[in-house]
Amino acid sequence: xxxxxxxxxxxxxxxxxxxxxxxxxxQRAVKRSGLPVWYTEGFNPHMYLTFALPISLGYESICESxxxxxxxxxxxxxxxxxxxxxxxxxxxxxxxxxPVMKTEKIxxxxxxxxxxxxxxxxxxxxxxxxxxxxxxxxMVMKKTKKGEKEIDISPLFSCSKIQTESDGVTFRLRTxxxxxxxxxxxxxxxxxxKQAKQKIFAxxxxxxxxxxECKNFC
Amino acid sequence: xxxxxxxxxxxxVQKPARYTGGELNSIMKDKNKIEVRFAFCFxxxxxxxxxxxxxxxxYSLLNEKENVWCERVFAPGADMEAQMRQNNIPLxxxxxxxxxxxxxxxxxxxxxxxxxxxxxxxxxxxxxxxRSKDRxxxxxxxxxxxxxxxxxxxxxxxxxxxxxxxxxxQLPALVELYRKAKAEGRSKKxxxxxxxxxxxxxxxxxxxxxxxxxxxxxxxxxxxxxxPFPITKAIVKNLDQVYYPDQFVVPFIETVHDRAMVEVxxxxxxxxxxxxxxxxxxxxxxxxxxxxxxxxRNLCDSTGYEEISLSSLSTSDYSQLEPLLDKMLxxxxxxxxxxxxxxLRIDNFSEELLDKIKKVRKSGLxxxxxxxxxxxxxxxxxxxxxxxxxxxxxxxxxxxxTSVKLYFMxxxxxxxxxxxxxxxxxxxxxxxxxxxxxxxxxxxxxxxTVSVAGFVPKPHTPFEFEPQDTMDxxxxxxxxxxxxxxxxxxSVKYHASDVTVLEGVLARGDRxxxxxxxxxxxxxxxxxxxxxxxxxxxxxxxxxxCGIDPAFYxxxxxxxxxxxxxxxxxxxxTKAFLIRENKKAHESNTTAHCRAICSGCGANCLLGGNCFxxx
Numbered sequence: 073x074x075x076x077x078x079x080x081x082x083x084x085x086x087x088x089x090x091x092x093x094x095x096x097x098x099q100r101a102v103k104r105s106g107l108p109v110w111y112t113e114g115f116n117p118h119m120y121l122t123f124a125l126p127i128s129l130g131y132e133s134i135c136e137s138x139x140x141x142x143x144x145x146x147x148x149x150x151x152x153x154x155x156x157x158x159x160x161x162x163x164x165x166x167x168x169x170x171p172v173m174k175t176e177k178i179x180x181x182x183x184x185x186x187x188x189x190x191x192x193x194x195x196x197x198x199x200x201x202x203x204x205x206x207x208x209x210x211m212v213m214k215k216t217k218k219g220e221k222e223i224d225i226s227p228l229f230s231c232s233k234i235q236t237e238s239d240g241v242t243f244r245l246r247t248x249x250x251x252x253x254x255x256x257x258x259x260x261x262x263x264x265x266k267q268a269k270q271k272i273f274a275x276x277x278x279x280x281x282x283x284x285e286c287k288n289f290c
Numbered sequence: 291x292x293x294x295x296x297x298x299x300x301x302x303v304q305k306p307a308r309y310t311g312g313e314l315n316s317i318m319k320d321k322n323k324i325e326v327r328f329a330f331c332f333x334x335x336x337x338x339x340x341x342x343x344x345x346x347x348x349y350s351l352l353n354e355k356e357n358v359w360c361e362r363v364f365a366p367g368a369d370m371e372a373q374m375r376q377n378n379i380p381l382x383x384x385x386x387x388x389x390x391x392x393x394x395x396x397x398x399x400x401x402x403x404x405x406x407x408x409x410x411x412x413x414x415x416x417x418x419x420x421r422s423k424d425r426x427x428x429x430x431x432x433x434x435x436x437x438x439x440x441x442x443x444x445x446x447x448x449x450x451x452x453x454x455x456x457x458x459x460q461l462p463a464l465v466e467l468y469r470k471a472k473a474e475g476r477s478k479k480x481x482x483x484x485x486x487x488x489x490x491x492x493x494x495x496x497x498x499x500x501x502x503x504x505x506x507x508x509x510x511x512x513x514x515x516x517x518p519f520p521i522t523k524a525i526v527k528n529l530d531q532v533y534y535p536d537q538f539v540v541p542f543i544e545t546v547h548d549r550a551m552v553e554v555x556x557x558x559x560x561x562x563x564x565x566x567x568x569x570x571x572x573x574x575x576x577x578x579x580x581x582x583x584x585x586x587r588n589l590c591d592s593t594g595y596e597e598i599s600l601s602s603l604s605t606s607d608y609s610q611l612e613p614l615l616d617k618m619l620x621x622x623x624x625x626x627x628x629x630x631x632x633x634l635r636i637d638n639f640s641e642e643l644l645d646k647i648k649k650v651r652k653s654g655l656x657x658x659x660x661x662x663x664x665x666x667x668x669x670x671x672x673x674x675x676x677x678x679x680x681x682x683x684x685x686x687x688x689x690x691x692t693s694v695k696l697y698f699m700x701x702x703x704x705x706x707x708x709x710x711x712x713x714x715x716x717x718x719x720x721x722x723x724x725x726x727x728x729x730x731x732x733x734x735x736x737x738x739t740v741s742v743a744g745f746v747p748k749p750h751t752p753f754e755f756e757p758q759d760t761m762d763x764x765x766x767x768x769x770x771x772x773x774x775x776x777x778x779x780x781s782v783k784y785h786a787s788d789v790t791v792l793e794g795v796l797a798r799g800d801r802x803x804x805x806x807x808x809x810x811x812x813x814x815x816x817x818x819x820x821x822x823x824x825x826x827x828x829x830x831x832x833x834x835x836c837g838i839d840p841a842f843y844x845x846x847x848x849x850x851x852x853x854x855x856x857x858x859x860x861x862x863x864t865k866a867f868l869i870r871e872n873k874k875a876h877e878s879n880t881t882a883h884c885r886a887i888c889s890g891c892g893a894n895c896l897l898g899g900n901c902f903x904x905x
Contacts, residue, residue: 085312088300093307094543097314100540100594103625117626130301158594159315226837273298 073110074142076151077290078173081134082127082243083277086162091126097163098138107151110141123287124175125281128256131183133278137289139171172290179284181249183257184273186275188240192268196236197241200267204260205231212263227261228255249281292379292387299373305898307542308336309370311362311384315592317353318385325357326469329383329430333408334817336364341547343601344399344436348457350535358465361385361393362539363731365408365642365817366415374415381415383878390416394468396430398449400438403796404789404819406445409434409716410811415447422450422496422809428471428478433464439493440523440570441749441856444799444807446495451482452489454859455523456556458532486517491524492900493859500801500855506842508800517588522860525896529556529575536588540595549597549630550589552582557893558603559884561637562660563671563875564699566748567603569863572893573901574884579614584786586618590627598622599630606634607883656684658697662712668878669704671871676716683720688729691777693737695718701759702765702786703875710767713740713781714774721779741783742771744790748797748857750863752871755848758794761787761842789828794844800855803843805836823828862893 081279082094089097096257101111121140127133146154148168155165158221204210209224227248234243247255261274281289321327330349332339339345345362352360361383366374374381380389390396396416398409410420412431419425422432434442441451453460456745465534471481482494490548497517502511513519526532532554541548557574558567565621575587586598598618602608615629622629634657637811659679661667667674683694717738724736744764747753759767764787772782796803810832817823833840848854850869857865874881881889886899887892894901 085310088306088310089542093544096544097540097542100596101314102594103596104591104594111626130306158314160312160313160316231586275297 074145075124075137075139075171076142076148076168077137078139078151078155078165078168080136080159080163080165081132082136083134084134084162087127087132089163091123094126094163095121095123097159101155102140105154106145107146107154110143116213122175125178125181127278128258131257131276131278135278135281135289136203138186138280169279169290173283176251177283178250178281178289179248179281180286181278182246182282183247183282184242184277184279185245185257185261186240186242187261187264189268189270192270192272194236194239194241197268197272198236199265200264201231201234201241201243204263204267205229210263212259214259222225225255225259228253229260249283292382293691295379295833296387299370299377299379300576303369303373304367305336305543308364309366309384311387313542315537316362316385316539317359319353319359321359321386321388323357324358324359326395326465326472327383327388327393328352328358328360328395328465329363329390330360331363331390331396331398331408331409331412333365333398333405333412334368334819337543337545339364340541340545341775342399342401342552343551344457346499346535346538346551347533348461349532349704350537351458351462352465355462355465356531357469359385361735363390363412365412368823371411371415380417391418391430395465396432398432398434398436400436400442400445402819403438403444403793404824405438406475406796406807407811407815408817409445410448410808411816412751414811416697420448420811422448425450426478428476431468431478431481437567437570440566440859441797441799442493442495442863443500443801443855444796444803446801448807450478450494451485452493452495453524454493454521454861456526456566457524458526460489460491460524464492465546467699483515483517483659483891486521489524491522492543493521498858501798502802506802507848508855511853511858517678520858520860522896523570523862525573525862526556526575527897528579530578532577534581534585536585537592537723538589538595540593541846547599548595549599550586550593550595550627551599551601552585552589552602552630552904553577554582554602554605554608558601558735559607560604560673561671561871561881561889563669563752563871564660564702564745564748565603566751569750569868569891569893570861571603572862573897574889575893575901576608576610579617582614583617586693587621590622596626597628597630599632601632604635605631605711651831655693656695656697657682657693659716660697660699661702661709662698662714662716663709664880666702666705666709666712668880669875670699670702671875671880673880673883676719679716680719680723687724687731687736690731692724692731692734693739695739696720697739698740698742699745700742700771701790703747703753703756704878705767707767707770710770711774713742713771714776714780717775717780718777721777726781736779738780739778739783740771742768743785744787745795746790749854750861750868752868754854754868755849755850755852755872758791760845761791764790789818791840791844792826792829794826795840798855799843802836802838806832806838809835839882862891862896864892868890 109119124137151168152165206227210226213224214223215218229247232244265272349360352358382389413420433451434449441450488496497515499514500511501510555576557572559574645891659673702781717740720738813828815828
């Protein structure tokens with residue numbers, strides 16, 4: 073059995089597809105591709121797909137990963153090619169390889185974010201963004217399965233490359249990611265909205281998933 | 291530009307993937323190379339519309355043409371509509387994101403009467419006047435097809451042109467005629483006239499005047515131009531050679547029917563007297579099993595679906611069902627595809643058939659006896675006996691099934707309270723049968739679900755003359771039904787009767803209802819088939835404001851010689867036949883199915899010969 077990890081992007085229209093729907097879409101794509109995928113051997117055989125860190129609904133990503141097993145080896149570039157023939161244009165694989173790291177290795181995620189607000193000058197937005205980065209502790213309300221909880225997010229993120237444009241602000245956000253500690257960029261944006269007392273529109277793209285040593289997850 | 295606007299609102303709505311297109315097999319084209327743009331509108335939510343086979347066929351068919359681009363449009367949910375209106379985003383095509391007003395055709399499929407208000411709402415969301423007469427230009431042309439066009443009168447003032455019958459040949463002809471008319475700069479009226487004259491099944495309401503008697507019934511329907519009268523529906527004579535898509539758009543989100551489908555046959559040999567589909571889709575035509583096998587295989591390959599259904603009004607009446615199943619099972623098994631047969635009849639449900647379906651997956655079994663007593667079943671010409679129902683259940687129980695769902699109707703013509711109680715007695719007999727079987731599945735109880743819908747008399751059926759039960763009467767009968775249940779193994783489900791009555795009014799309505807429809811829509815009615823949207827109050831206000839008594843349409847017995855609002859629309863089946871069948875119903879006499887003996891309904895004229903001998 074050959075384990076395979078593919079990386080794909082989820083951009084444009086596809087960013088509005090929920091994880092559950094991506095799962096079904098990928099199952100069908102793998103099926104159409106005719107790849108010799110391994111099915112579970114239970115009462116109701118189905119293919120077994122694993123996603124390392126599924127992106128939130130509404131965000132784009134150029135670094136989504138999906139693992140599955142093949143019953144016989146296929147050349148990796150063939151896997152990419154065959155899958156892409158069966159995937160819509162906004163969901164396309166760009167690499168396939170044997171998995172190197174376990175998903176527990178995931179520690180950081182990098183996002184490229186663009187903020188806009190109708191009633192707030194870009195300079196002001198940039199200023200409150202910088203201020204948030206320097207505030208410690210930075211207490212925000214986080215919704216969990218058990219209800220709301222106040223947590224300090226200041227050690228969980230950092231910002232860089234803050235650039236002011238005529239109608240918005242762009243910046244790079246690095247947040248803790250993974251199974252143990254995970255900070256969704258929405259909490260940072262929510263905090264900015266609170267400070268600016270304005271609705272902020274954010275376009276978010278995840279650009280990298282990293283280990284603790286800041287190596288690309290692979 | 292549109293994507294930019296949508297990015298602002300989509301994060302705020304439920305299931306945003308309903309509104310973004312981009313699915314596998316959705317068709318993108320360069321609009322600069324397109325001569326005719328067609329917006330195929332389904333007046334309900336994405337999940338419902340994307341399950342509809344007719345839309346899939348016509349979408350692929352139109353897009354086969356290089357110079358035509360057909361896109362899909364669905365009704366937005368309430369949250370999305372509010373955001374669209376607030377942010378001035380017009381209704382748009384899911385492929386190009388272009389507003390509907392930029393299309394040449396805005397084509398609605400009318401699958402059920404309760405979608406009419408949604409049609410108006412979608413036109414309004416597109417920024418168009420809802421009334422045909424207020425849209426003076428040729429473009430965009432608002433057209434409609436689907437089963438409800440067999441009586442489109444309640445929506446006649448809003449639609450420029452109706453397409454009666456089957457679209458596979460008619461629609462491309464209409465699009466081509468339009469392309470020429472647009473290139474030649476013809477007026478809307480000139481184009482409509484030419485379409486009505488040259489293309490089979492085209493009904494342009496404004497070319498026909500309706501006069502009423504003082505009692506509200508129709509005095510006459512007369513053409514006011516040189517156009518066909520009556521208007522005869524279009525059919526595809528050779529179903530085996532009809533276009534069938536080898537790709538379906540595969541939705542990202544779950545839809546009502548998210549699976550591959552092949553259409554096994556069209557029409558129905560049975561002639562159940564309540565069933566509109568059983569008459570308006572006549573004559574009966576089948577596809578060859580080799581063709582179907584190929585259709586099905588292509589679709590599964592191109593979509594990756596894990597389920598394929600054999601669709602038709604009555605799949606067990608398909609003469610080549612066994613060879614078809616044998617052929618399909620050779621590949622469905624190994625590619626892990628489930629085969630589903632949604633429409634089986636009780637009387638020809640064999641053990642072998644059960645075995646074949648069981649190979650794939652065991653789900654519940656659903657049958658439709660439709661009525662609880664033999665007398666009632668004879669009246670509606672549902673030619674099955676209690677013995678057959680019990681035998682089928684026995685076969686199913688012995689095959690390991692423990693759950694059976696039965697469909698019934700209440701409010702049928704000549705129905706008595708005993709007929710209502712008979713529904714539960716029949717269910718009880720099935721429960722008793724289960725426990726009497728020595729071979730019953732061990733350690734399991736039985737579950738008989740009785741689902742009861744209110745009967746709605748429909749045009750082009752032998753019951754088109756009949757009064758519908760009032761709401762009070764339906765509620766009274768529901769109480770009797772619940773009261774008769776003595777076993778916890780029987781669960782009863784029934785539909786809300788308020789909606790049933792509205793459906794009845796719209797189904798047999800005339801053009802006077804156009805005002806009611808517009809008034810109700812202006813009061814906020816839309817998506818009436820959804821409980822959370824339906825408001826009886828608003829409809830009642832609309833009736834009152836327009837001086838219309840809904841009982842005139844729903845609860846009135848029509849005489850055989852009354853001119854009915856749809857009498858000028860010829861669906862092949864003659865009124866003389868419907869009257870004959872109606873009389874037989876009142877005598878509790880049945881009519882044999884078409885394969886046994888031709889009962890002379892008239893639909894064979896559409897083929898130009900006999901339905902069965904011709905092949």
